[in-house]
Amino acid sequence: MQSETDHEGAPQVVARQVKEKFGSLRFHAIQASERQRAMIRLARVLSLRICEGCGAPGTPRETGRHATLCDAHADARNRG
Secondary structure, three states: OOOHHHHOOOOEEEEEEEEEEEEEEEEEEOOOOOOHHHHHHHHHHHOOOOOOOOOOOOEEEOOEEEEEEOOHHHHHHHOO
16 A cells, blocks of 8 residues: 555555454555555455464454464464
């Protein structure tokens, strides 16, 4: 997104809120172009497919709280 600002004249994205909700990334911004908003939407979709522990492929799970985890990290969380 910063490259869009630096090289394409898009507005500077300002994060209003960044959080996790139901195992996915939530990034609320002001002053984003449509292309930058598409990048934010893509990041949210990918956050539901990437383990938050190691970056391997993962799936949303509920292990005491909602999280996107690979099998190994889900097993570790269930054990301990």
